[in-house]
Amino acid sequence: MGAAFPDFRLGKVLATSFTGTLSERHGDPVERIPTPHRLVDWLAVSGLAVDSCTTAQLELARELRESIHAAATAAATQDALPASAVQVINDRSVHGRAAAILTPEGERRWQLGSASSVEDALSVIAADAISILAGERDGKLALCASPTCQAAFFDTSQSRTRKWCEMNTCGNRQKKARFNANQRKNRRSGE
Numbered sequence: 001m002g003a004a005f006p007d008f009r010l011g012k013v014l015a016t017s018f019t020g021t022l023s024e025r026h027g028d029p030v031e032r033i034p035t036p037h038r039l040v041d042w043l044a045v046s047g048l049a050v051d052s053c054t055t056a057q058l059e060l061a062r063e064l065r066e067s068i069h070a071a072a073t074a075a076a077t078q079d080a081l082p083a084s085a086v087q088v089i090n091d092r093s094v095h096g097r098a099a100a101i102l103t104p105e106g107e108r109r110w111q112l113g114s115a116s117s118v119e120d121a122l123s124v125i126a127a128d129a130i131s132i133l134a135g136e137r138d139g140k141l142a143l144c145a146s147p148t149c150q151a152a153f154f155d156t157s158q159s160r161t162r163k164w165c166e167m168n169t170c171g172n173r174q175k176k177a178r179f180n181a182n183q184r185k186n187r188r189s190g191e
Helices: 014-019 036-045 055-076 083-094 118-133 167-189
Strands: 098-102 108-112 140-143 152-155
Touching (some): 014 118, 036 118, 055 152, 083 118
Antiparallel strands (some): 098 108
16 A cells, blocks of 8 residues: 555645645645656646646646745745746746636636646646736735745735645644743743
8 A cells, every 4th residue: 555645635626736746845745746646636636637747747746736826925925036936937837728618607718638748737827826926816926934945825805814835734833832932931830
């Protein structure tokens, strides 16, 4: 039996969910797409199913992921977008074939052709990143307040003051740490 892979952290925004395939970037990093097959799995659950992936395509995907993360981090901190990251995002965006379709619910979805490749799926992710980085979508880029995570995420909350990439992971972990620290402090002061 093979080793278990870490669960995917799926959000509502494709590009920032993709950057979440590497989490805990400032702690003990967790690679969620360590093999080409895991990238195929992630693409499938993200609505971008492809039949196969090579090691070279996995490397293209990781390069795109890191470029989106670098650009999103720069945008969240109001720094200039790194030229090399912009170039990778643009290159991946133009190297694919996908069509935007309208669902009966009035939402836009991306559809890949029957012979689609990883490059086609990556072009959709790059296009999603471009729409966020260009300010075309309602929301703002922010960084997770967890000191070990600091993932870029797209905050669409009404107040645009969300602190955590995911409340179920980073938010709960930080709240638990704060609670435990307060408990220790209260025990010491009660002695």
